[in-house]
Amino acid sequence: MSTSGSYPQPPPPAPHWSQPAVPGDGWQAEQHRTPAPTRDGLAITALLLAIFLAPVPFLPAIVALFMASAARRNINASEGTRSGTAMATWAQVISVLTIAIWFAVVGLLANAI
Secondary structure, eight states: OOOTTOOOOOOOOOOSOOOOOOTTTTHHHHHTOOOOOEEOHHHHHHHHHHHHTTTSOSHHHHHHHHHHHHHHHHHHHTTTSEEOHHHHHHHHHHHHHHHHHHHHHHHHHHHHO
């Protein structure tokens, strides 16, 4: 027995090895994981086009609108392997707003002349 005032010895450390995986205990589920969805490149391009080319009248916004619509179709048809729905939606919103603003600007300029 130890003397009074001393602490008991700590337990030995656990071994640093693990048991080999046994089929049927979740091992196969780990082997067949589905990969994480990748972002749709068309959605990224449409969003960048809608944001950075908004000062250019009409054409880039119209192109971005069609690209965003195509990206949404691709994402919906991919069965979960692609992501980017939010980017495609924002590209559509920004494109529609840009087109509306440019129509207002052209209308104001036409009335001023």
